[in-house]
Ligand code: ATP
């Protein structure tokens with residue numbers, strides 16, 4: 311009982327502290343109490359130490375950088391040279407879904423036909439929670455299939471902690487934001503990713519130049535929350551749309567390709 315009271319007090323202090331943090335002031339409405347609880351749990355479990363700034367405020371979710379738990383102990387010997395051996399803090403990305411986001415109704419449909427999330431019902435909280443677990447397991451499955459995506463680190467309720475793609479200067483740039491030096495090579499890589507995903511039974515469902523980023527000289531696919539298994543009633547339609555977005559984008563970069571050609575290649579196996 312005394313321990314429970316102490317925990318409550320600690321939680322309240324923590325909540326006030328992060329509510330006061332500058333980056334949250336403008337958007338305090340993002341977090342309901344249960345979300346603070348989830349963040350608190352992630353801190354207690356050692357996944358997060360402190361929040362950095364926002365990377366993105368999307369329709370359903372906000373993404374922040376944060377200091378990974380136990381970062382003080384972390385340093386790299388290669389970097390220790392020129393800057394006097396300062397240990398570099400390791401960052402993670404924290405994606406927080408807003409339970410009350412208006413677009414939530416669409417989420418329900420993406421869980422249909424997914425054998426991993428049968429019987430979820432339509433309770434808002436349950437749908438969003440399932441969604442975040444789905445995003446995490448999609449990331450894992452994609453990685454196992456040989457597709458570069460951020461590594462999922464922890465999931466708590468409506469919060470996903472994952473590997474941060476970027477540098478201390480900022481998040482990794484989207485394909486839409488960079489000059490692509492060699493579009494043919496980039497297209498080959500993305501094509502291979504699409505095929506590997508499909509082979510692993512997944513369709514991204516929102517693939518475009520906005521959900522592919524450049525990190526450490528490699529292409530990474532992000533935002534796999536809405537990705538569906540091939541069992542989904544709209545899986546083929548989503549695959550066609552993904553292929554259309556990707557092929558049309560690269561065609562504009564000068565690559566000789568068409569959506570039909572890409573689709574045929576992905577389905578070929
Ligand atoms: P949108 O609706 O804009 O597509 P979203 O809510 O679906 O956004 P994401 O696409 O997953 O969320 O993330 C939004 C943006 O945050 C990305 O475009 C990317 O720039 C950045 N981002 C997401 N995850 C990471 C990560 N792990 N590391 C670095 N940046 C990230």
Ligand code: MN
Nearest residue numbers: 520521532533
């Ligand atoms: Mn996105």
